[in-house]
Amino acid sequence: MFKTIRRYYWVTKSFLARHNKIIVRTTGIVLSLILIFLLFSKYIPTFKTTTRLGRVGKYTIETFPVDIQLKISSGLVGVEGSGTILPKLAKSWEVQDAGKTYVFTLDNTLSWHDGSRLTPDDITYNFKDVEIGRGDNTITYRLKEPFSPFFSAVARPILKKNKLGTGEFRMVKSVISSGVLQSLTLESETKRLVYKFYPTETSSLTAYKLGEVDQLEGLSFISDSLSQDTTNILTESNSSTNQQSVLFFNNNDAVLTSKSARQALSYAIQDKTFGKERSISPIDKSSWAYNSLVKTYDYDPEKAKSLFAQDIQDPGSQTLELKTMLQYLDIAESIATSWRETLGVKVDVKVVSSITSDYQILLTDFTSPIDPDQYTIWHSTQATNFTHFSNLKIDKLLEDGRRTSDQKLRKEIYQDFQRFLLEDCPAVFLFKSSTYSLSRKSLL
Incomplete structure (x- = not known):
């Protein structure tokens, strides 16, 4: 047993001595490649899965559906159906003065898609007859009288200039014709979502049949021919809607x-x-x-x-x-x-x-x-x-x-x-x- 171990030791030592330069060069090349990859990997394009989605409705770049806006950004808070208030851009808040003053403290770990830090100046809700005050990391709203649905008002997602947000997706392209939004393209690290908008359900279904979109969302009616077509997947939902x-x-x-x-x-x-x-x-x-x-x-x-x-x-x-x-x-x-x-x-x-x-x-x-x-x-x-x-x-x-x-x-x-x-x-x-x-x- 001991002789066998000694034999392997001398063979290995002899191999390393004979090929020392090659081993050093190879190790150096491998380590260099790893270092280059780590330094430049963020510049290497990653493959993104693309999904083309059809929606029915006439929108502008300012009024497109809120559920799509929420993929791009958040409001100061979120509001659940139960009435529970959730932190979003604001990490905490206080209600003062018998419901007439709302003070929100921003989450200073958040940044916009362009890398800039979230600041109180970025919060641009416009409310009639509301006095707004901004601190280093707080924003205060002073109302003339109590308004209990105020949390719902500040749950609307905030988008900066060029529709920058803080969410998983960022808007990379929009197509507008005569002021009407035709399509929006959103991208995350791994996904690309292309939303196309149609004036009627009939026109959206025609687009689906022609292959313009891969999926239609929010339809109120599906014909028997489409629902019975085995190449389609039909999903019905009423559990998440009011x-x-x-x-x-x-x-x-x-x-x-x-x-x-x-x-x-x-x-x-x-x-x-x-x-x-x-x-x-x-x-x-x-x-x-x-x-x-x-x-x-x-x-x-x-x-x-x-x-x-x-x-x-x-x-x-x-x-x-x-x-x-x-x-x-x-x-x-x-x-x-x-x-x-x-x-x-x-x-x-x-x-x-x-x-x-x-x-x-x-x-x-x-x-x-x-x-x-x-x-x-x-x-x-x-x-x-x-x-x-x-x-x-x-x-x-x-x-x-x-x-x-x-x-x-x-x-x-x-x-x-x-x-x-x-x-x-x-x-x-x-x-x-x-x-x-x-x-x-x-x-x-």
Whole structure:
């Protein structure tokens, strides 16, 4: 055993002595190559997987979808559906002066895509009647009166000049025609995302069939031919969205100004779910302020007839107009049939290409905000209250809800808001809307 070890020792020593120069040169070359790679690897182009995604909507470079903006940057904070506030550009915050002053301390470890450090001067939210103060690493907002949804306002992502952000992706290219955004290209270390925007779902589906995009996102409708095509992958989702399908009544209309007429139409709808998850309130059930103990207007033909008769003496002479978009045509026709059979009224269903303010009854999608504050939607003074609903009790609740920062008290206020709103029935909340993504199996 000892002789064998000695033999290996002398053979190895002899080999090293004979090839010493070659070994030294080779080791030096290898170490030099490793050093060069470490020094210049960041300049070597890396392979990025490219995905071309189609979206429906008309946007500008300032208004493109928030979920895409969030890939590029963040707001001062993030807000979850539960109401939890998360640190983003700000690592901490304080609410002072009974909810009228907000002080945010920035995360000084963050930098923009160009390498510059995040500073208070970079925070460029513009709020009316708000005094802004900036320190070395803090930004302070002083409001004239308490405004509890303020955290939602500062959750909007901040983008610097040239759309620089702090997130995983950076914008490297945008294509604009006549002020309308045609496409956006985002890149991370390993991925390239090319978003292409189309005016209608029909045009986006045509682009998909022609191979212009690899995936379509946020579709409201998929034809049977596409869903049954085995080369496609269809994904349906409603778990991560607070979007629902709603019948809005124009409360200024001669017929629909009557609460009993609106309630009658609500009770007269036989199917309100159409195979989907039922919605009953303008506040999504995932919200901490959701109230399940409200009027649900389950199908009740006798109550519907009784309420309708309070204002409509001759239903057969009454013609209602229901407007909707193409993807909801079948649902609109089903609702119209329920009204005809239950109430004896005539109903004309009309297809429109986009949401319109010129309507008597409108079936469309409604996305509730993360914060339960819906002042701009239902308060009688707001131009964005497109149902023209007016109720002093609702106005007061909406005003109170945004003035207190006590979540327990806010919950009580918004639960009352839902209860009184559903009693007056300015709209019928039907079901959770599904969205669809369509992609090719060849991408897997």
